[in-house]
Amino acid sequence: MNETAAELSSLPDYFGNILTAIIPLIGLVAFIMILSGGFKILTSAGDPKGIQSGSKTITMAVAGIALAILSWLILVLIKNLTGVNVTEFKFGF
Secondary structure, three states: OOOOOOOHHHHHHHHHHHHHHHHHHHHHHHHHHHHHHHHHHHOOOOOHHHHHHHHHHHHHHHHHHHHHHHHHHHHHHHHHHHOOOOOOOOOOO
16 A cells, blocks of 8 residues: 655645535534424423423524524635635645
8 A cells, every 4th residue: 555644735635525524414413403302392291391492402403504504605705705715725735
């Protein structure tokens, strides 16, 4: 095997790989949190605190999805206004 040491020029690739892995992970975590909130509501047996807790979990999961989408849209807006693609990590080497 021809293994070489990681170089500083490979850091953009690492950041790109991390970003590529995080995007689906956000959706998966939000889906699990929505299911968890629904389960809390279903198992609350009419208890107002349980229903409130489940509703809050679902609300926070949806807010997290909205925040992730909004942050991505801000990056796209920066790209469209300035022409600089801030989602591509390059150090100018």
